[in-house]
Amino acid sequence: MKLTGAQILVKMIKAQGVDTIFGYPGGATIDIHDEVVRHDDLRHILVRHEQGAVHAADGYARAHKTTGVALVTSGPGATNTVTGIASAHADSIPMVVFCGQVPTGLIGNDAFQEVDIVGITRPCTKHNYLVKDPDKLATTIQEAFYIARSGRPGPVLVDLPKDILQAQIDFQIPEETRLRSYKPNYTPNKKQIAKVVQMVKDAKRPVIFAGGGVIASRASEEVTRLAQMARIPVTTSLMGMGAFPGTDPLWLGMLGMHGTFRANMSIGHCDLIIAVGVRFDDRVTGNISKFAPHAKIIQIDIDPTSIHKNIPVQCPIVGDCKTTLEHILALMEKQHSAELTVERDQWLDQIDQWKQTTPLKYDQKADVIKPQFVVEKLWEITKGQAIITTEVGQNQMWAAQYYHFDRPNHFITSGGLGVMGFGLPAAIGAKAACPDKLVVDVAGDGSIQMNIQELMTAVENCLDVKIVILNNRFLGMVRQWQEFFYNRAYACTNIENAPDFVKLAEAYGAAGFRCTDPACVEDTLRKGLDTPGTVIMDFVVEREESVYPMVPAGGAITEMLLV
Amino acid sequence: METSRYLLSILVDNEPGVLSRIAGLFSGRGFNIDSLSVATTDDPDVSRITMATTCDAQVIEQIKKQLNKLINVITVNDLTEKKYVERQLALVKVHAKPEKRAEILRIVDIFRCRVVDVGHSHYTIEISGDNGKHEAFLSLLKPVGIIEIASTGAIALARETGK
Numbered sequence: 001m002k003l004t005g006a007q008i009l010v011k012m013i014k015a016q017g018v019d020t021i022f023g024y025p026g027g028a029t030i031d032i033h034d035e036v037v038r039h040d041d042l043r044h045i046l047v048r049h050e051q052g053a054v055h056a057a058d059g060y061a062r063a064h065k066t067t068g069v070a071l072v073t074s075g076p077g078a079t080n081t082v083t084g085i086a087s088a089h090a091d092s093i094p095m096v097v098f099c100g101q102v103p104t105g106l107i108g109n110d111a112f113q114e115v116d117i118v119g120i121t122r123p124c125t126k127h128n129y130l131v132k133d134p135d136k137l138a139t140t141i142q143e144a145f146y147i148a149r150s151g152r153p154g155p156v157l158v159d160l161p162k163d164i165l166q167a168q169i170d171f172q173i174p175e176e177t178r179l180r181s182y183k184p185n186y187t188p189n190k191k192q193i194a195k196v197v198q199m200v201k202d203a204k205r206p207v208i209f210a211g212g213g214v215i216a217s218r219a220s221e222e223v224t225r226l227a228q229m230a231r232i233p234v235t236t237s238l239m240g241m242g243a244f245p246g247t248d249p250l251w252l253g254m255l256g257m258h259g260t261f262r263a264n265m266s267i268g269h270c271d272l273i274i275a276v277g278v279r280f281d282d283r284v285t286g287n288i289s290k291f292a293p294h295a296k297i298i299q300i301d302i303d304p305t306s307i308h309k310n311i312p313v314q315c316p317i318v319g320d321c322k323t324t325l326e327h328i329l330a331l332m333e334k335q336h337s338a339e340l341t342v343e344r345d346q347w348l349d350q351i352d353q354w355k356q357t358t359p360l361k362y363d364q365k366a367d368v369i370k371p372q373f374v375v376e377k378l379w380e381i382t383k384g385q386a387i388i389t390t391e392v393g394q395n396q397m398w399a400a401q402y403y404h405f406d407r408p409n410h411f412i413t414s415g416g417l418g419v420m421g422f423g424l425p426a427a428i429g430a431k432a433a434c435p436d437k438l439v440v441d442v443a444g445d446g447s448i449q450m451n452i453q454e455l456m457t458a459v460e461n462c463l464d465v466k467i468v469i470l471n472n473r474f475l476g477m478v479r480q481w482q483e484f485f486y487n488r489a490y491a492c493t494n495i496e497n498a499p500d501f502v503k504l505a506e507a508y509g510a511a512g513f514r515c516t517d518p519a520c521v522e523d524t525l526r527k528g529l530d531t532p533g534t535v536i537m538d539f540v541v542e543r544e545e546s547v548y549p550m551v552p553a554g555g556a557i558t559e560m561l562l563v
Numbered sequence: 564m565e566t567s568r569y570l571l572s573i574l575v576d577n578e579p580g581v582l583s584r585i586a587g588l589f590s591g592r593g594f595n596i597d598s599l600s601v602a603t604t605d606d607p608d609v610s611r612i613t614m615a616t617t618c619d620a621q622v623i624e625q626i627k628k629q630l631n632k633l634i635n636v637i638t639v640n641d642l643t644e645k646k647y648v649e650r651q652l653a654l655v656k657v658h659a660k661p662e663k664r665a666e667i668l669r670i671v672d673i674f675r676c677r678v679v680d681v682g683h684s685h686y687t688i689e690i691s692g693d694n695g696k697h698e699a700f701l702s703l704l705k706p707v708g709i710i711e712i713a714s715t716g717a718i719a720l721a722r723e724t725g726k
Contacts, residue, residue, distance in 0.1 A: 122583065180637060181575075181576060308624060
């Protein structure tokens with residue numbers, strides 16, 4: 001069967017079970033876009049900037065537990081995807097980005113809208129391809145999806161020269177992908193499993209530390225069972241939010257620079273950390289030499305490079321988080337459960353004491369809205385059911401602290417790279433994946449302006465996202481550092497000169513509400529969430545509110561600045 | 564931690580861009596490359612990269628893991644963990660004034676090297692051996708006057724039957 005390269009591309013994308021792609025056309029992709037619109041079962045969402053396409057694909061992948069797809073043109077179209085790709089790479093999100101490229105004969109000639117995107121994205125993709133041989137197009141696309149979603153997931157970029165897209169190619173469905181140089185190991189070593197169970201038995205003050213790997217391998221149920229069976233308290237990284245119910249008594253809250261007092265103190269005093277799908281990022285560990293000084297560490301990760309990278313580990317296990325936890329649970333179930341939970345009361349009492357003496361707190365007075373109050377009310381009103389995306393900075397931390405996530409895939413944030421402007425397009429992607437879910441972008445007034453053009457995408461495609469702006473007229477997180485560490489010299493962080501977000505919403509065909517009075521926060525949220533379509537809720541909040549606790553950079557995580 | 568020299572033998576897909584992935588990995592993560600040598604193997608789809616690096620034990624573990632993580636890397640073999648043979652080829656051009664020629668030829672003889680080019684005032688000598696032999700040879704020739712050197716990176720194979 002003869003097909004054009006563009007036809008093969010669309011056929012192969014659909015064969016991967018993808019029903020929605022996010023794209024922006026250009027000279028090099030006209031053939032693809034011309035083909036895409038002929039397929040009713042493949043929805044193309046036209047974004048307003050290529051960065052938005054990649055973040056939307058990211059949000060789609062996380063909410064839908066599948067692979068996100070972005071489609072952009074050569075040159076500037078391709079370079080505009082780099083931030084989104086790097087973010088997906090840092091957060092291990094399965095994604096395939098297709099870029100148009102100048103015809104093969106022009107590659108290397110500095111042609112119009114030519115850029116070496118394979119070279120540019122080499123360090124921030126899991127793998128990438130330039131397709132030069134039309135006969136390898138179908139297998140390459142299949143390989144790209146296979147690599148993106150297997151092992152530790154990540155973004156894969158495929159560069160498609162225009163002549164390949166136009167070529168008439170003999171199409172055959174490729175055989176199942178097998179790569180001799182890439183065979184992720186999912187099954188853990190049995191001896192290590194026995195060691196884990198023994199270490200848990202020996203531990204008096206254990207903590208489970210779950211990360212994004214738990215979400216990626218869909219292991220939150222296993223984490224929860226392990227915690228409850230052996231009465232082990234649980235903390236997570238930012239990427240792990242939702243891996244364990246945020247309303248469970250064993251929940252410690254988030255760990256790290258803005259972690260809860262009890263989570264950070266627990267790590268400082270525990271004698272065992274069961275680390276699942278985490279990479280001990282510097283925002284979590286603080287000063288590495290002072291991290292968990294009394295603890296032995298079990299680390300489960302599918303990526304061997306994550307183990308032993310920053311922190312020495314006594315029991316490393318390379319394997320899929322879910323599979324490994326299943327093995328551990330199976331072995332534990334055979335054992336007497338009393339043996340596992342013996343002497344845990346004292347430890348849990350200690351943690352409870354930390355929780356009582358030093359909880360997360362803020363003081364909502366009558367005159368000015370506290371940003372934390374807005375997030376907490378949002379959680380109450382939505383009964384914790386919404387998918388929350390965030391921008392980056394204070395809004396992100398308050399969302400993590402005050403929206404108590406009970407299930408995975410409901411907190412979508414640019415954790416590793418920290419991309420401002422992520423939340424709105426990611427929310428659009430999440431809404432496209434889960435049309436029946438309420439999707440809320442918790443934003444700051446700074447970061448919402450970074451991809452504000454995507455409001456049009458949301459409105460045009462009826463992807464109703466609700467945007468909650470915590471508007472403090474500052475680039476708040478940097479301001480906070482300036483307050484603490486730079487003598488309150490607020491260099492370049494005052495952004496009082498801002499658009500009228502209500503009018504801005506209206507200009508795009510969305511609805512806008514403003515709230516300046518603490519007494520009206522709840523009403524505004526209800527009104528905004530009940531209003532059909534895309535809505536901006538602009539909450540004018542306390543200007544100089546800070547995120548607490550805070551571990552100053554380079555400090556031990558038990559040394560926190562508290563309110 | 565204490566640093567030492569490691570010799571890695573890496574089999575990779577023989578494809579464009581693979582060397583760039585490896586070089587990029589080293590520069591991006593701040594690893595050090597002492598020498599690098601690449602050529603195809605008996606299988607035309609596979610190239611062997613022999614790489615020498617100096618680092619501590621924790622870094623070499625990361626290097627090996629990160630290399631293995633690259634999709635195009637088939638195997639990473641740390642030769643320093645086993646017995647191996649190592650060779651490095653160099654061409655060394657030296658000043659060869661009449662009064663020095665006998666001495667140079669004597670050194671060449673002792674090191675089992677060959678003179679591969681002769682001019683009115685120079686010799687070009689071919690030397691093959693491990694790193695230590697090269698260092699010893701060059702230190703003896705230095706007083707004579709080295710004009711220029713072209714050297715390959717180290718290549719090596721394990722002293723065992725299997726790959």
